[in-house]
Amino acid sequence: MRFDRIFEDLEGRFAHHEREEMRAVSEDLARAERAQLSLADRLRGAGGSSLTLHLGPSLRLEGVVDDVGEEWVALQEEGGGRRTVVPLAAIALVDGLSSRARPAEESLRSPLGLGSVLRAIARDRGVVRLETTAGGIMGRLAAVGVDAVDVHSLPTGESGTVPGSARITVATASLLAVRPR
Incomplete structure (x- = not known):
């Protein structure tokens, strides 16, 4: 009888240690998986x-x-209003982001680069407001390069070229957001 209790106690301890080891391994795997997620993956999620x-x-x-x-x-x-494009490098904080994620390979859409998205906006010829680290610029995207965007500025928000409009080059590294007007 006494040995039965000793064996039961040993079996209970072994089962407890086994459960704790499984929990620790699971937590390590979850942390390792989480470490591989980018902000883009979490935003896709x-x-x-x-x-x-x-x-x-x-x-x-x-x-x-x-x-x-x-x-x-x-x-x-x-409410289906304007669509604003934001470079991920410009984001300092995100409120409301869940821990869910979706890696790019699980996405149904092909991931376009920022340059491709800006060239599509330039083709539309719509008036946009560019928010940059140096301030805001209203105008039309004229050309999109590898690391810079040319903008025909419209200083007072007119829909066409007016006296005072200029061609300004914006470094994409300073770009915070592109908002349609």
Whole structure:
């Protein structure tokens, strides 16, 4: 009888240590998997969710995650309004981002680069407001290069070229957001 209790106690301890080891291994695997996720993966996992992106001390954008590339995210304003493109490098903080993720290879869409998205906006010839680290510029995208964008500025928001408009080159590294007008 006494040996039965000793064996039961040993079996219980062994089972407890086995469960603790499995839990520790599971946590390690979860941490290792999480370490491989990028911000783009997490934003893809938040597709259709409403988020607030903080792009600096005074610039915040709210909207629903519409599309995500490797270098950018597109937010749709609530109620189907404007679609704003934001380079991922410009994002300082994100409010409302869940822990869900979707790697690029699980996405149904092909990931376009930021340059491709900006060239599509340039082809549309619409008036946009570029938010940059140096301030905002209103105009039309004229040309998109590897690391810079040329903009025909429209200083007072007119729809056509007017006296005072200029061709300005914006380094894509300073680009915070591209918002249609």
